[in-house]
Amino acid sequence: DTAVSQTPKYLVTQMGNDKSIKCEQNLGHDTMYWYKQDSKKFLKIMFSYNNKELIINETVPNRFSPKSPDKAHLNLHINSLELGDSAVYFCASGIATNEKLFFGSGTQLSVL
Amino acid sequence: RKEVEQDPGPFNVPEGATVAFNCTYSNSASQSFFWYRQDCRKEPKLLMSVYSSGNEDGRFTAQLNRASQYISLLIRDSKLSDSATYLCVVKRWGSQGNLIFGKGTKLSVKP
Numbered sequence: 001d002t003a004v005s006q007t008p009k010y011l012v013t014q015m016g017n018d019k020s021i022k023c024e025q026n027l028g029h030d031t032m033y034w035y036k037q038d039s040k041k042f043l044k045i046m047f048s049y050n051n052k053e054l055i056i057n058e059t060v061p062n063r064f065s066p067k068s069p070d071k072a073h074l075n076l077h078i079n080s081l082e083l084g085d086s087a088v089y090f091c092a093s094g095i096a097t098n099e100k101l102f103f104g105s106g107t108q109l110s111v112l
Numbered sequence: 113r114k115e116v117e118q119d120p121g122p123f124n125v126p127e128g129a130t131v132a133f134n135c136t137y138s139n140s141a142s143q144s145f146f147w148y149r150q151d152c153r154k155e156p157k158l159l160m161s162v163y164s165s166g167n168e169d170g171r172f173t174a175q176l177n178r179a180s181q182y183i184s185l186l187i188r189d190s191k192l193s194d195s196a197t198y199l200c201v202v203k204r205w206g207s208q209g210n211l212i213f214g215k216g217t218k219l220s221v222k223p
Contacts, residue, residue: 043156043199043213056210090155099144099203101211103155 003027006091006104013081014112021076021107023091031055032074033092033101034066043090049074050096081111115139116214118200124220129190133217135183135200142212145176147185148199150216156199159185190221 006023013019025032033056034046047066048056054066063079078085091104118135125131137145145162160167162174162183173186183200200214 040215041197042215045210048210099146099161099211100158101156103157105155106153 004091004093004102004104006089006107008107009105010108010110012110012112015081015083017081018077018079019081019109020078021089021091021109023074023076023104025072025091025093025102027093027102029093029095029102030071031094031096032068032071033094034074034076035090035092035103037088037090037106039087047074047076078109081109083111085109086111113138114215115212116200116202118198118214118217120215120217122218122220124222125190126222127190127192129221130186130188131190131219132187133185133198133200133219135185135214137181137183137200137202137212139202139204139212140181141204142181142202144203145174145183146201146203146211147172147174147183148201148213150197150199152196156213159198187219190219192221192223195219195221 004025031050033048037043046060049068052068065077068074088106090106092101094101116137147159148156149159150156160169162176166175171188175184197216197218199216201211
């Protein structure tokens, strides 16, 4: 069983479209994250949710909206996609008291 | 200045070589330290935590110098399967799970 699964693995879309990436974890963790890895390979945190509550919201355009329907899911919705949004987006989960993160396999987003 | 800085490499070494990676961090309020490994087109995975007293896991040794704000990773007897990018990661005090990643050092082990 995959511990942290995100879909889709690849997402190719036109500028201006709205898209969503889904993430689910079956590890029983209470905290989930979205990270972005750009073409320069820097991995930067975007959002963090603990028990469905937003606890970290880094400087991210408000076109990006995370949604956590329950502890096991954290989806990322992106409105009005721009060329600069092209990157690999990683979902991750962990326990708030433990710093080890488990990452999903990533979603390669390409905006044309 | 980036909060976590690493030599990007690549480090090209023969099998069996010993290789060392260095990392510096700028925020003295950093609390915890880690090395993650990321294979090409894959997700990052925790390799090991880094403790002040230094710690070893098989062929891997991690060291931390808080005074110099410096972290290192030593890989002995390198294997082909060690080829990957090694990410230096720090966590700030009080920041719940907010890990700051370095850009990574790429290692290529050749036969």
